[in-house]
Amino acid sequence: AQSVSQHNHHVILSEAASLELGCNYSYGGTVNLFWYVQYPGQHLQLLLKYFSGDPLVKGIKGFEAEFIKSKFSFNLRKPSVQWSDTAEYFCAVNAGNNDMRFGAGTRLTVKP
């Protein structure tokens, strides 16, 4: 079964700093890739997704992610974070079967 690794457990940034969260997966075939965000006390919400085509995908709230097939990676980026981006971020992979696997999550704290 596929697995998902998020290497950063907790990231602390100041407002206006740039963000990059790493995500690697282990599956050699075709994959669908997702980033979800969970604000404190809330459920998961979709930030962006990749199914096929342009490997640079743009999501909501200024987030983007780049799929690099050769590196099995799907890193999340934002040029300038805001205090309101404080949340937990989850990478997820669906490898064409029926389940979806999530990474352990990265907690982002943005200092005002």
Next chain:
Amino acid sequence: NAGVTQTPKFRILKIGQSMTLQCTQDMNHNYMYWYRQDPGMGLKLIYYSVGAGITDKGEVPNGYNVSRSTTEDFPLRLELAAPSQTSVYFCASKGTVQYFGAGTRLSVL
């Protein structure tokens, strides 16, 4: 449009008690999922279903059971609650992407 609705929001159980976590979706999705979320562990898939009458185990199915008698409903059953089942439980349904419910926070004491 309610999306995915989970009940209850909070529950405290004693060891050995049983309960059912309810999940209903109104998007006519065939795929539905149950996850548990523990601090620092992300979401672990418990069970999933690809349609009414069809269910399958995920990563951590032990201690749980599910049924899928209708497209809308996908209840999760805990038969003999254990402290290790203290967690936050999320139900999701999937069309193109997954939509999550608000979660059920369960404590087993």
